[in-house]
Amino acid sequence: MVHYHVDMAKSDITLFILCCILKLVHFQLIPSNPCPNIFRYQQTDGVVHGRVEFTNDGSGVYALSVNMSVAVFVSNDKNIRLHLLTSPNDVANGAPLVYNVYFPIENAIPKPTKIVFNNVVYCSSPPATLRPGGYVTNLWADTYLKITVTYTEAPKFPAPSFTTPRPFINYDECGVSNVKFRPLVTNGDEVLQGQFPWLAAIMYKVNGEFKYRCSGTLISKRHVITAGHCLQYGKVPLFSKDEVIVVLGITSLENWRSTGVLSGVESFKTHTDFKETSADVDFAVITLDTEVKFGENIRRACLWEESDDLDVIVGLEGTVAGWGSENPDEEYAKDLRSINLPIVSQAVCLRSDPGFKTIVSSRTFCAGSINGRGICTGDSGAGFLMLRSGRWALRGVTSLALKENVNCDLDNYSVFADVAKVKAWIRSMLA
16 A cells, blocks of 8 residues: 555656646747837737737827747748737727737747837847757738728718819829728739839830830839839940830730820939849839829839838838739730739848849848749839838839749749939939
8 A cells, every 4th residue: 555655656746747847848939038028928728929019109000010030940821910909999099009919830939020010110139040950930920000080970061052072182192002902912913903003114116116125113203213124234225215115004014005194205324333134223213204193093102211221121021013924925914913022131032042142232132932922024123112101112123033034933032122222322313
């Protein structure tokens, strides 16, 4: 009997130690929190998630971006997810905005590396440590909410004696899309009319007929920015100004003469450092011969006015819209399509293929998922735009592909000339 009790005691001790080990292992899954003032880990029904909370500034526009990092491999089809707990009615009444951050896997908990709310950086920390033979996966998500105050009952005003005028819309505002809800992008979704009203089709004359050449972005009433290689090889222009026209307000390259607004070209200039062999400063600014009239389908994009530090936006997504075709027998697609691409660090881009060393520079950035979604030949010159506080801002211009003999190089990152690094030059072109 005594021996039996002794065995039971040992068994209890063993069970106790095992429970402690399991608790310790579970505890170790939660990394140290570099952002304790704004981010915290919570557990619901045994599942760990994150939570962030922000004071309501009453702006009516609320944009949150969260970057995280974890020292394991996470496939491209998984990512973190943001969920606003505060109801829109409570937000409209001034309540704080509380978000849950859900992680893609349970056996490894990511740590926050950057948290940005309404363009204010609340937290920034290095990514997870890369161990020999291991992986580090960068995760990201963003969400945007716009609150419009409406009356619960109609305000009492005297009945008008004349027809009620249409509401005033300021088309001069930059970066405002007429499409308020973005469709889910898969391998490139067709674009709705007015969704990207700053997008321009650049045409060139060949054998007496105008043909699509590249995309561009309208940045003022008289200026379109595109890729330098679209219009120039080395120091030699490929076309005269009379051989180029710009078409605005279209989503299809069919019947563009009858559906679009056509503008002649007064001049175009590439960046003084442009070289055809690199994506570095692959820019050209086209000056139109007359001012365009802004409207529902023609507006200008905002120029990037934030920091030019690339690390601030690594992991965030931008949108590219263009006429790139996945069909190897087509130079371009008939209908405009868009795609969302995440920005990767320079180090990740350069490590992915040695060929990037001759294309990438301190004035370029790379983006993509390398999962069958990417940029195609007809997308050259298209803008890489990011939604910042409810407005679309131009951060990059689609430049060179690593492989020149294929329509779509979906196995590698896409390279963009970085608008933020040449803001002074662009302003001089607009003067």
